[in-house]
Amino acid sequence: MKKYTIKDIAELAGVSKGTVDRVIHKRGKVSAKAYEKVNAVLNEIDYKPNLLARSLKNTKEYHICVVLPDYKEDAFWTPCFEGIQEAINEYSSFGIFIEYYFFDLMQPSSFLEVHKKVLGLLPNAVLLAPLFYKETVKVVANYNNANILVSKFNNQLDIENSKNFVGQDLFKSGRIAASLMKEITSKNATIAIINIDEDSNNAIYVQEKEKGFRSYFNEIGNYTIVTWNCKQQNIDDTLGDFIDNHSGLAGIFVTTSKVYKIAAFIKNKQLAHIKIIGYDLLDENIKYLNQHIIHFLIHQNPKKQVYLGLTYLVEHFLFNREIPAKSLLPIDIITAENLDTYLEV
């Protein structure tokens, strides 16, 4: 299983390495005779160029910017930040320079501002969380104009000329939540879907989950599914009324990582008969999962999303690997029992 080099091939074919190079890269200026000789050798052996050497020769500084919400505003984004840090450590030895920029996830305008700044830096690629539809369309167009590669994570948006997504199928994610809810509630129960702090700006991805959840129960029939949108700060004042108005409420599906807010209320009011399913392994959520106030968490694996998104870009630059148009991660079901196998050591 010898590794052949260009030089080896040149000797075998009786030509110079320059000619071999021209044949391999189809750069022309090769006689039919020489072409045949080289090709005969290439067909005989299994030539795989040494990617280390190729990449070393092409050594450039590659610059990647990640644009995401500030994790200080919303703990959901903390693992993303860790994923970036890991990628920085991992890839800086290969001449990859990764930076991150935060925007305010409540303000589309800050999203635009940050991207304007990033565009000015003319990086080789941008990995972004496309929370706002209209604004994302705009910035993606700008990046395309400037010939800057764009990749997205967290939520999928159908945007023209924009592939490269890493994340989960949110519709399916909602269905999975529903199937788990069915498993732990009694037949034909009333179930609530609760959206916390999601205004129309960035509600798209929450809507997908809701659709998936409802689609599952529609297929079964006879369950009562109600949706409730609320603001974080009003939960204590209004959730009680909501529950009272829906007597026999058996389960709550919270569409985001803020499920701990609901869990806190449920625990406080001793309503533990109401089963809760939500998203993500925040410390607060883990606490209630271990107390069996939250019954299942669905793991969106935000850290892996970012890390994988960056890995695709890096391998594209270094080794010319193709970036998958859509990379959908597994949707992990987390219980109090398998939880710690998902946490870092």
Added chain:
Amino acid sequence: MKKYTIKDIAELAGVSKGTVDRVIHKRGKVSAKAYEKVNAVLNEIDYKPNLLARSLKNTKEYHICVVLPDYKEDAFWTPCFEGIQEAINEYSSFGIFIEYYFFDLMQPSSFLEVHKKVLGLLPNAVLLAPLFYKETVKVVANYNNANILVSKFNNQLDIENSKNFVGQDLFKSGRIAASLMKEITSKNATIAIINIDEDSNNAIYVQEKEKGFRSYFNEIGNYTIVTWNCKQQNIDDTLGDFIDNHSGLAGIFVTTSKVYKIAAFIKNKQLAHIKIIGYDLLDENIKYLNQHIIHFLIHQNPKKQVYLGLTYLVEHFLFNREIPAKSLLPIDIITAENLDTYLEV
């Protein structure tokens, strides 16, 4: 964020690149003065050697052998084989030569034979499935003597001087199965643990799962847990009696990927009230999962185990990365609903 090279550092410190190299690698023969100058620069900047260049210089052929049971005997090993293939494709461009050798998983003697053959090849490393305790101790000792790096996957064995394991915590895996079983069966039920085709030779890893399963129900109390060991070919003849002898049997936990054998029987005899939990995403298992004959599968991720094990070895050889002594993968809970997010596209 400029990338510094040895040459850059040499210029900044006013010495030659040879001296810089000696300082960085602590190879001595450097005057205190020169040492100080170079160190001053190194402290100032963040020097990360270009791993591509380093690895290119050290270019050797690295040879890795994977030793595992033949997947034609037991479909569980098929994904492992796929993982090997993927690693071959991925890493051959870096001068890594990966081979695989199969042994008969019923015959410890064939395990020894194959390893004898592999030892004769003097590879740089061996990744193996340590199914047989006694025999593994022996071959690992042989590899250590020959200075061949050893890494293990699938099941953990406590062997002296042998680290480098990729797999899952099997005890915990049993506990998780138990917690799911509890969720879908009625209180204080009778539950069976079924081991198929596991003789004492390689029963160690199955025992761990059983222990974990029992430990969970012990903590709760009042459930009746019975164990049944059987041979694949006798299931049709004997399982009926076993079930009859345990009236009120509510659930079956099959400790291996052969759970489809039990599911076939249960479906056939229309005993669908008995809930089944087992292991791994074999086609047959998937079929019964989708029919809701099997209720949960636990995903051992054999493909990832092998691929990751190989990745650790490769990165160790190419970039001098440390190999984790123990790499425990998440224990995924698979239902009919989230199944396809775990399958390849």
Added chain:
DNA sequence: TTAAAAAATGTGTTCGAACACATTTACTTC
């Protein structure tokens, strides 16, 4: 037939780290 142009082919350098080897400088000893 010969000069000029075009095509084909070969040679040499670069990327950055690692290390062998050559050269210079410092230190002993008589």
Added chain:
DNA sequence: GAAGTAAATGTGTTCGAACACATTTTTTAA
């Protein structure tokens, strides 16, 4: 202070691919 040795430092080559540039061969036109 000179000769000899040890220590320190600098130079040059290598890994394999890529490509610029130099050289050779073939083709074309006068």
